[in-house]
Amino acid sequence: MSYSPAAADVAKLRNQTGAGMMDCKKALTEAEGDFDKAVDILRKKGQKVAANRADRESTEGAVIARVNEDNTMGVVISLNCETDFVGKNEAFVELAFELAEQAIVYSNKEEFLASDFHGMTVAEKLIEQTGVIGEKIEIGAFERLEGPFVGAYIHAGNKIAALTALSAKVEGADEAAKSVSMQAAAMNPIALDETKVSQETIDKELEIERHKLTEEGKPANIIENILKGKMQRFYKDNTLVHQDFIKDSSMSVADYVKSINGDLKVTGFVRVSLS
Template identity: 30%
Template structure:
């Protein structure tokens, strides 16, 4: 199939990938727009994996204050260079993260940072609920495992579905941004404040 400039522009608008990357993806997928989007996302994952270990000593701190000043959030988003830290896409993503933290109130950034006592308390509740419902021991374990996974996805920032677009998790959005920016990007710290809490 002949790839024209309009197709490249449409793919670029959808993915924000570079023009040559879009053209190459369309050529590799014989002009199939959806397959080209998937291919670009896969390449973004590969770039993110290569860049994961690199130091992120630049970045920005963004805040979000909800109307009325009762809830606020602050996020430190880091990257490798000052150049990327000042791009509109990077700053906008940091602002969106702050809004997300204010709205969803994650307990931790990563699964490893979730306090053990929070997990243990929740697990005890699920085990007791399952036992009270009369389920056999082997079923209880599977039920609790599934409920714990769901609970972790609700409280871990990277696993949460993005409040502005639930089709993507925060981790997927970061991976996509890494692919676009070509640098390692990480969330260093988050804080959420609520009047009276």
Template identity: 25%
Template sequence: MTIKISAQYVKELRSQTGAGMMDCKKALQESDGNIEKAIESLRQKGLASASKKLNRTTAEGLIESYIHAGSRIGVIVEVNCETDFVARRIEFQELSRNIAMQIAACPAVEYVATRNIPDAVIERERYIEAGKEDLEDKPENIRIQIVEGRVKKRMDELSLLNQPFIRNTDITIDDLIKSNISLMGENIRVRRFVRFSLGEGIKKSSNNLAEEIENMTNK
């Protein structure tokens, strides 16, 4: 029988080990909720060292592309790792493919991480939220808390790493990458991406034949 593990326990184990959320949850289930035993298990499996690799240079990798069915949405993403050996691994290529598909499925995403969002964008969102009518009667301290909470939520929506993975919504893209760091033993980073939507930015003209005829007859 699988015991139920609280989200708080999973977060605590993750903070101590840097392992992915699902790896932490599985380790806790296997150790009947004992964090110390779970840490030992993760270390034995080599899953507790992802956080130690996050600052290592990533100069290799690949550029992945994805065209959605119907050819109306396309994505190009650069995913980096430390060596060309890992870049050639099937697991790394699959991760890059999944990330490209994730970007295609998330039209609101504009940045890799919240740390990449310009201060001007954050301040604009803060200004918009602070001016909403539903906050007018709130005490100032409560209003500030609500505004900051809404701004954080909005920033998370703009960040790729904060998105629930479309193939497993129990984890985020950040968790997915960290689990692959543990699996492949190298730092992995999404450097940049671009998303194309067919016709985006083009002002479409609509010809109303009835209106044209009416204008001609009124002259």
């Protein structure tokens, strides 16, 4: 007579691995009730599926931002999959939140992937879930931010998330950091301010604008002065602290933060998007 696992054991294996009921039942049957062996069977299935789907694009998923208890450090990760259907799945999103919570204490993606996650490494968990879901599952982005006060924002649908670091932990810092993170998520600035814009980006923008002005027939002796104004506008539109504040366009983001506290400044931000 072939072994038939008890329903309680099937449920226990499913709770630990997230695998489907039938997959758990088959694994326990093959393992003849040996729980650890059944887990290995499910992992091997995941490895096989992962190998078969290694060349697939995993551009969907969930982007999650979390901060530590004293708001001095935050992390944004993306848990990537192949389809939007899986990316919106409740269990998938819950896993993304749980992984992001664990990621807070690690300084880079490699350390995070090697860390213990319920008796297996995070990397092993991703392979296991690849087998369970049948899609390529991986950690895409891993971004950290530290500061005197760090706040987070996750856009509805979990496709974009951002972190903002402020210069001090003051009254109103929580709302300010969230609002500026929302700004970063919505407006996608290229840098914190003009000093953080890469020279490559500046040179490219100057080249484009200089070409336009030359084509318009502007005299060479005034083009450089016009370019200064063009670059100021570029910084205003594309750097976080100089952008118009989305909740009140009469002020810049820097002015908004100062309205919370006269000495408060934005010291950094991180933005991750699936698109």
